[in-house]
Amino acid sequence: MNDMAQGFAQLQDSDNTAGLESLCLTPHEFVMPGSGSHARTGVLLVHGLTGTPAEMRVLGKGLNRQGFTVYAVQLAGHCGTMEDLVDTRWGDWLASVASGLQRFRGHVDHVVVGGLSMGALLSLAVAEDRPEDVAGVCALSTTFRYDGWSIPFYTRLAFLLPLFRLLGIGRNNVFMEAPPYGIKDEALRARIVEQMHSGDSSAAGLPGNPWWSIIELRRLSAHVRSRLGRLRSPCLVVHAREDDISAVGNAQDIVRGASNAHVELVLLDNCYHMITIDRERRTVIAKMNEFVAQIARTAAPLKVEVHGQ
DSSP: OOHHHHHHHHHHHHHHHHHHHTTOOSTTOEEEOOOGGGTTEEEEEEOOTTOOGGGGHHHHHHHHTTTOEEEEEOOTTOSSOHHHHHTOOHHHHHHHHHHHHHHHTTTOSEEEEEEETHHHHHHHHHHHHOTTTOSEEEEESOOSSOOSTTSOGGGGGGGGHHHHHHTTOOTTOEEEOOTTTTOOOHHHHHHHHHHHTTTOHHHHOOSEEEHHHHHHHHHHHHHHHHTGGGOOSOEEEEEETTOSSSOTHHHHHHHHHOTTSOEEEEEESSOOSOTTTSTTHHHHHHHHHHHHHHHHHHOOOOOOOOOOO
C-alpha cells in the first residue's frame, strides 16, 4: 500500500471510530472498535434485569481482542433507581435493544446479538422481529423462569403478581437476591456483593428484583417462547449445569422451540448463573469467538437503506 492509500485507509478508520463513539446514548454504555478482518463484524451485547452494561465488559473485551466491533447497550430504566426500573415495561427494554441494533447496523456488515439472562430473551426477541438485521444470536444463561436451585420457594408464586398490580399492591416490593448471587467463585462474589450494596446501581446493578419488573419479565418470556419458531438466525446457547437462578431447562426450551434455526447448546460444569464473569468466562468467550467468526465467514452483509436517491 502506498503512502496516499495508507493515509486514506487510516482516515477512514478514524472516521468510523468517531462514528462508533456516537452510538453510546448514556455514560454506562460502551463501544469497542474492531480491527483487522473482523472489524466489520459487530456484536451487540445486552445485560440482564436490574443489571448494567458493565456486566458485559469482560465478555466485550474478549470479543474485541479477536477484532470484532462491540457495542453494549443500556436497557431503559436501568442504572438508576428502583423507581426508574418499575416505571418501564418489557416493550421499553426491547425498544432499547432494537434502537441500538438500528444504529449499530450502519457501522458494520453483520450483527450478532448476545445477551445474558433477561438479555438473552431480548436478543431472541429482536432476532424474531428482525431476522434480516440479526446474523446470529448468543443466548447466555437464558431466563424464561426463575427456577434455579437457590431461588426461594415463595418466588414461584410470581403468577399472582399481575393480580397484585391490578389491586395496586407491591409497587415498592422486591425479591431480594440471595447467596450465591449467580457466582461460584467466592472471591469474585464478595467483590460483586460489595458493589451491589454500595448504592451505585451502575456498577453492579440493583440488589433485588422489583415485583412489578418480574411481571414484565414473565410477559417478555411468554412473548419470546411463543415465537421461537420464527427464529431463523443461528443461535449459540450457553448455560451452566448448576445455574442457581435459571435451571438448564431454560436453555433446552430454545433447543426444542427454535425448530427453524440451527442451535448449538454448550453446557458448563464449573460456574453458576453469571457465566460472563464466573469461573468459566474464558470458555464462554472462546465459544462466542468461534461462533461470531463463523458468522463473519458465512453471513451476507447487511442491506443499509439509503434515502433521498
